[in-house]
Amino acid sequence: MNLHLSATAPGKALVPHYIPAGNECELFELAWKRKLPLLLKGPTGCGKTRFVSHMAARLGLPLSTVSCHDDLAAADLTGRYLLKGGDTVWVDGPLTRAVRNGGVCYLDEVVEARKDVAVVLHPLTDDRRILPLERTGETLEAPAEFMLVVSYNPGYQNILKALKPSTKQRFVAIEFDFLPKEQEIAIVSAESGLEERHVAPLVNLAQRLRAMKGHDLEEGVSTRLLVYCASLIESGLTPREAISAAMIEPLTDDPDVRLALREVAGAIIP
Amino acid sequence: MNLHLSATAPGKALVPHYIPAGNECELFELAWKRKLPLLLKGPTGCGKTRFVSHMAARLGLPLSTVSCHDDLAAADLTGRYLLKGGDTVWVDGPLTRAVRNGGVCYLDEVVEARKDVAVVLHPLTDDRRILPLERTGETLEAPAEFMLVVSYNPGYQNILKALKPSTKQRFVAIEFDFLPKEQEIAIVSAESGLEERHVAPLVNLAQRLRAMKGHDLEEGVSTRLLVYCASLIESGLTPREAISAAMIEPLTDDPDVRLALREVAGAIIP
Amino acid sequence: MNLHLSATAPGKALVPHYIPAGNECELFELAWKRKLPLLLKGPTGCGKTRFVSHMAARLGLPLSTVSCHDDLAAADLTGRYLLKGGDTVWVDGPLTRAVRNGGVCYLDEVVEARKDVAVVLHPLTDDRRILPLERTGETLEAPAEFMLVVSYNPGYQNILKALKPSTKQRFVAIEFDFLPKEQEIAIVSAESGLEERHVAPLVNLAQRLRAMKGHDLEEGVSTRLLVYCASLIESGLTPREAISAAMIEPLTDDPDVRLALREVAGAIIP
């Protein structure tokens, strides 16, 4: 299943551009209606965050995005006591706010978070749909307007950071991948302002580099870097300079790999 | 021993639906009468939480559920001093509240909690049935109305996270497993609204996938995912799409395993 | 040396029932008179805690029991500064209270505690018998009425958690073990209300299971589980069901071991 970053404005103002590649919009909407939590899987920079923004806007829901990281703990999501005027006052975290007010709460790269986060999600992702706040003694019931979306990149093989089956099996899941060639050319051209005929060889190059993933490269070139590269060319940099700055240097620090990438680039875009 | 998720309303209002598969209800009630703590063992999503909700409601007891996690410490259960108006004020945790007021305290996935939690449970699970609060200097005696229930999934082989024998030997224990085929079909149909004849092949598929546990899959398909899948089909998604989103993608990130699961699914539900 | 859990009330009211199996009561009393600290060693659920309760009551001494765990630090025993009305106020821990007021301080499973606990005990367990409170600048001298008792289960082979020789050599030590057969039958019958002739085969089974310790089982069946099992039978459960819930499921999660235990049980109690 793919996704499109659309440069043409949709009918509804303020909805981030997005053209569905498969049934992902239908699936999101069904999950929303049936109150099922959603899991998005896919590589770096393929548009998962944009997709969530698009769907939240389309369904008219407020969106709260949390970038997860190694030190993100349950309390960062649920809330904390803070000192105010000598008292401890409870302050809701982003997840608690979303449960109280309704809307989409999106936990980006959820596998990065500390283990206690995953388990805090459990009572929200079964038929109870509750968020117990042990520290305040409250138990919040998620309203019909609340939806939980999480994502991660299965490309990183880190056994310390996998979701437990007891967590994964609480989500409906969608696999994302890079766009097919013609669609990616259209997106990159629209986002950067560079003509499609100049974008096409860059996308060719990106596909070559993505095929090297797992061998010399840890990760393939994202659509985002393609947009960077095209933007720099559109602003006047030579393709050679732009490819070096946006498609080679961000991918590797290894002199040998860098040389190999330059040769690949030189063969495609002399 | 199995358990049923019943879709037909029982005689008593507000009691979560549950049809016993074995003697688990009788055993829970006897443990309650003899003031013995109870341990539930079983795989992800087989209905342990629902069973506890059912029994607590049936016995007319308040229920306090705590999802345990890596950072859950004894103080999260017993209580803490918080600053209020410049003073430190003691605030009871969920376990202390349950001991003070009576009722069932259910610690879900107790092996995930920090080690000090297990040991805090010791004086509550021998003939003393006391909860010493070292920080306040109190020693609470559990009333006859208090019952401690804990659960974990023995399927995860994590030696760092096993309960110590000195803890385990303080509990009467029940083993849970997935439902027999006919019962599971009835439950999934009732919960999702999908006709039984369309649910039957999904349950067949689930049983095939559960047999792969330990080989290609870390954990078999839960009844919960079956309900998700049936719900999506009932809402209009094709079986192929629903199975992908609810029974394949949540189980694996491995391209080869995913392909194998699709073949299994294709053979059963063309 | 063994110990008995006596169901018959002793001469003195409020003294927990206990019938000595060896010289342990005499040794406790001598250690008390000579102001020597005492170390109790033995398996899970063999009655160490009950013995200390019995002796403290018999000698007319208040008893303070602390269940040690991974996060128990010296300050949990000695005390802490807490905020009260804007000031920091010192609050004694259970060990400090016992030293100030006299009485038995019992540290259960002392090897579980953090390392600083063991060393806090040093000045209390040599001829100085003092407790220096570095944080307050006080040095308390233990009164004649103070006695320190600690316990641990040597069956767990955890080199990270052994007592250092410099700590162990500060204690007089007693080894505990399970009761001889006839005594255990009497105790279990008295505690559960089940007739001795029905208890006898359960004790036979327990002795078979204890012999498997170190092979298939990490720890043998405790007297406590025998009491649980007999209680369930006395309440109406079949022996087969009661043995499963109280003598097999709490001992193992391994399907093969569970099957073996059931066969052993079936051979003894058909």
Add this chain to the structure above:
Amino acid sequence: MNLHLSATAPGKALVPHYIPAGNECELFELAWKRKLPLLLKGPTGCGKTRFVSHMAARLGLPLSTVSCHDDLAAADLTGRYLLKGGDTVWVDGPLTRAVRNGGVCYLDEVVEARKDVAVVLHPLTDDRRILPLERTGETLEAPAEFMLVVSYNPGYQNILKALKPSTKQRFVAIEFDFLPKEQEIAIVSAESGLEERHVAPLVNLAQRLRAMKGHDLEEGVSTRLLVYCASLIESGLTPREAISAAMIEPLTDDPDVRLALREVAGAIIP
């Protein structure tokens, strides 16, 4: 691509001297215009910090530099609650100040920082250009005047400290290296006051020592150490003494390597 440390004052007062070796100034300015974040890679002491100072001044932007280290956490960049008059008051960190007020925020040696820092950068480095402050509930939108620049030294092979591809692929990147010989002689002479003819052999020696990197030396001689060395000679120390103090002792503690370096030095500057 190289960079020059220029000793001749540029047209604009207060702009740190810098002569571009390649297209790095043009690339910085284009990235600035297109609102793309920038990543600088290169060895110790080759002038990355000076380059950023130069560009910030040239573009008339305030510059905020943060030296990253092992304990630098997200909160050190975004801000913290501090106690003031009994209340907790939020105090912006340097990144938040730069986002609020505009300007260049430069995170030097960003790979040294704790993992949560990299992820805090994510929403600032995609098309959202936002900084969510979870603790205060604010979401700041970066103004057009904000630019994020980060650097690291790819020469240290520390897999624990590499940037994740999902972070790296959010930056346009430039590789820096040491200056070509003639340019380095001019810079060192200008910075130290030592005549170029006396600086030339020092630069020759530096190039010899840089070639030893990866064999006997962990890192080559920086331009900074060359300036130190020339300064000491200009102040009256003999070349032999200055080279020992500024070009040999700071590079190695190994007696054999030190001897080898002295021989190399003696051959070039007798």
Add this chain to the structure above:
Amino acid sequence: MNLHLSATAPGKALVPHYIPAGNECELFELAWKRKLPLLLKGPTGCGKTRFVSHMAARLGLPLSTVSCHDDLAAADLTGRYLLKGGDTVWVDGPLTRAVRNGGVCYLDEVVEARKDVAVVLHPLTDDRRILPLERTGETLEAPAEFMLVVSYNPGYQNILKALKPSTKQRFVAIEFDFLPKEQEIAIVSAESGLEERHVAPLVNLAQRLRAMKGHDLEEGVSTRLLVYCASLIESGLTPREAISAAMIEPLTDDPDVRLALREVAGAIIP
């Protein structure tokens, strides 16, 4: 060099009994006069603590003893800020008090302490004899009446816990060992009240057990345990029971080693 625990009262009241086995008293006094810090090395329970008490009393100096442990940090020795009436007030630690007021500060088992403790000692143990208190900005000069004494047991081979040479080389050092037989008999008899002729076989047994150190036993029997054992016999326990409780159980948890020790004991004291 040995040390004697003397049961006969010395000429001076309140001085703990001690009869020097070698030149340790002379050496302590010389170190004191020359303002040199002192390091005592030796096994568990051989009398190091008693020796320091004796010397401090003999020289008329106040003694402050700190039992070091894994969590003992520099601030536990130097002092901390505490909240009093809303202000932070500095409270001296035991080392700071000893430096301010003069006297012996004895750090028992100094290798157990956290690394920062050893380094805090550095400026106190060279010719500066100062204690800088970074937190308060003070620098205390140790008066002539201040002396630092530290000890550790070199028998534990723990490379994580060794003193660094840069710390060790700041001390004059004395090696302690167990007493010669005749002296130990006299001490144990005097301390326990048991006649020498009954103590003699216990000391013979202790020497046999000490010879097993490093083979079956981690540490030999301390003089303290011998005193315990003799005390229990003097109070009426049989030698067999007393040896089990005071000389075997505290030494080992291993059934085979225990059996071997009983055989050794039975051969010497039938």
Add this chain to the structure above:
Amino acid sequence: MNLHLSATAPGKALVPHYIPAGNECELFELAWKRKLPLLLKGPTGCGKTRFVSHMAARLGLPLSTVSCHDDLAAADLTGRYLLKGGDTVWVDGPLTRAVRNGGVCYLDEVVEARKDVAVVLHPLTDDRRILPLERTGETLEAPAEFMLVVSYNPGYQNILKALKPSTKQRFVAIEFDFLPKEQEIAIVSAESGLEERHVAPLVNLAQRLRAMKGHDLEEGVSTRLLVYCASLIESGLTPREAISAAMIEPLTDDPDVRLALREVAGAIIP
């Protein structure tokens, strides 16, 4: 390069005695004039601290010495917020005080400190010479009177504790070693009061023991221990006793090595 600990008072009162062995005084002064930071390398007890005291006094600069250790963090050098009267008040650390007021800040054993310390030093050790205080939002410019000196002992091979090249290359460096024989005899005699003819064999012994470094000894005998030893002899101890207490016991805990050292000592000083 060596250094001398001079016993003869220099012309200027209050300047600690020091006779330069090489160009170290000249180099310190030049570094001071050119505002270059200085790194001192050398073994335990060879006089680095004394040298810094000497130079600071000679140049009329206040000296602030910080003994670094495992737990020394950047905030210990730069400062912290403390609670005063309910407010948080910033309190400068020693490094900040030195930057504000001028003078030498000497970080002894800098490699021991936590990693964040080294990086805090970076902006102070390049041409910016600034100390950014992130917590207060200040950026201090070091005055001409500020100089940073750090030291470490390269003899300890601890890869976890090496300075990074990016830190080392910010310093001019001096290597220290033990004194030549005749100078060391003079120093030890002057410091201890023992006649040179009696000191000479002790220095011979020290040189023999230093040659054993890396084989049986982790570190050679320091000049400090030689002074201790001579002091004890001057006070009346026999050479044999003094050598044992000051030159053997502080060097080793190994019985075999101790025996070997005694034989070496006995051969030189019978």
